[in-house]
Amino acid sequence: MKTVLTGNYAVSYGAKLAGVQVIAAYPITPQTQIVEKLSEMCAKGELNARYMNVESEHSALAACIGASATGARAFTATSSHGLAYMHELLHWTSRARLPIVMANVNRAMGPGWNVWVDQNDSLSQRDTGWMQVYCKDNQEVIDSIIMAYKISEKVLLPTMINLDAFVLSHTSEPVEIPEVEKVKEFLPSYSPEIRLDIDDPRTFGTLAGPEVYSEFQYKIQKSMEDAETVIKDTCADFKDFFGRSYGMVEAYKLDDADEVIIATSTMAETAATAADRLRSGGVKVGVLRIRYLRPFPAEEIYGLIKGKKRVIILDRNISFGAQGIFCQEVRAGVYGRPCAPDIYGYILGLGGRDVTPDKIINIYKDIKTSSDSAKRMYWGDIKL
């Protein structure tokens, strides 16, 4: 049945359907409604989970780590500065191999204080060993939460589901809420081989000196590489159960395209509208949406853009002193490969600045007249 849900409530219903057992979270704009709804579900007895009020995001993830170590399905949600405050424990989660799932509402880092959409919060956590997903609509949000538990519990690495502040978090859309019984069949209960158990004591997160530390890192990297197959299989499974199709990337009118716009999250939907308008003017443009930042589907992206004339990458984030972060990732992924296209990186939409199809069409026209792909990055919408 279709229900009208905001992105935040889509997260809450996704967590409920996934049968989370422990929720520890601290409220922050624009994530607050996620945890408000979950606490309400727990209070009403609709969700049989332990809801823990904690004094900070650092404690929230610490509580989830403890819960997950006992074999419970744990969930948290945060945004921006809250995610930054979790930083130490983000590393702990992946290195302790705990399949925690969290929702992060992509919001700008301050100062200037800003609660609007920007990806620098989650992209700053790129190297913490979490799988990261970027959603384009509220349907994808609820579906991704459910899939994330299945993937994480197989791979034994955590997943962060990212959704755009306000553009998704506070925007209502019709969402198909999956049936409880079907979700139970799709997502079996979690039962780890090694768990924190007072009747079988062990030491968790113990000392690991130079004689073994490298091998633990090797195993994490190997699991991340294996995760690509697990993600694809889980997406295929999900399609069989629920009829909706996802992947690590999403291609829009790429087959006959000469030029490709690469974007993430809701910006990719805007890019698709821009591509349609450009196509009506006779140019063959397609859109490639990157859904997973980690593991990064470099091979798949290369396969889809090799031989194309030009690629424009739109980044709602910036690595100061370098360039847009997705642009950097794609460039690193295709560097030195045969028939790699010219890549033009554009930064736009920072701190919630609106990204319209017209803006993307102007960027497309800009590369035709004045841009040089050897330049690291361009500003897409700056007032100079």
Add this chain to the structure above:
Amino acid sequence: MIGDAVFKGEKDMPEMPVTIGKMNDNKTGGWRNIAPVINIDKCSGCMICWKFCPDVSIQIVAELPVINYDYCKGCGICSVECPKNAIEMVVEDK
């Protein structure tokens, strides 16, 4: 790693750094350079040393403190906190 486990490579290793043994197997007393010695004649049995010991290495036996040297790291907190100055830190010759 704690215990006697020997790993030839990543395939013998668990996914996460978890030991089979308990934390009790890790006898941290070996880290100690100076050892607390209690002058039991001065001790009033107030149990402040037992409360403060961060490593739970002081046990109370017949209402008086006894140091467990298997785990005491020699931090000296008990000696500083003792209101009767009944605990002296003594350099250990090893």
